Amino acid sequence: MKTKWQRASIALTASLTAVFGLALAHAATPEPAPTFQKQVLPIFQAHCVMCHGPGGVGNASAGLDLSTFHGLKSGSTGGVAVIPYHPERSMLMRVMKTNWTSTEKNAIRMPPMGTQLSPADLDTISRWIKQGAKNN
Numbered sequence: 001m002k003t004k005w006q007r008a009s010i011a012l013t014a015s016l017t018a019v020f021g022l023a024l025a026h027a028a029t030p031e032p033a034p035t036f037q038k039q040v041l042p043i044f045q046a047h048c049v050m051c052h053g054p055g056g057v058g059n060a061s062a063g064l065d066l067s068t069f070h071g072l073k074s075g076s077t078g079g080v081a082v083i084p085y086h087p088e089r090s091m092l093m094r095v096m097k098t099n100w101t102s103t104e105k106n107a108i109r110m111p112p113m114g115t116q117l118s119p120a121d122l123d124t125i126s127r128w129i130k131q132g133a134k135n136n
Contacts, residue, residue, distance in 0.1 A: 034128040035136040036069050043121045044072075047111055069135040087129040097122050 044066040051058035053067035065071025081092045099107040
């Protein structure tokens with residue numbers, strides 16, 4: 001027969017196991033991949049397409065249209081904007097993230113007016129590129 005303390009110890013152990021098990025299961029659940037249509041395009045629409053869309057100065061001067069997946073994948077006069085699976089090698093991430101901390105005088109920073117995109121927006125775009133930059 002178990003003592004009162006043994007039963008309490010077993011109950012506590014079971015409770016802690018359940019709580020930590022749920023926490024670990026939640027932590028191990030991967031975040032769903034961002035989609036172009038639902039997460040990435042709205043960021044571009046809010047911050048980029050006024051210049052990098054049809055008729056915009058960024059589209060005219062750099063040839064980069066961020067208003068559609070096809071426009072993005074077509075790149076710019078400077079070359080490919082996105083290298084699927086490699087956000088760290090993608091020009092798009094360089095001008096929106098890396099160049100903001102660069103001390104290089106001529107580093108291109110996008111958007112050129114205002115502030116850098118939020119860390120959450122940059123993370124969404126980076127994860128989308130890292131997972132293949134698909135038209136989804």
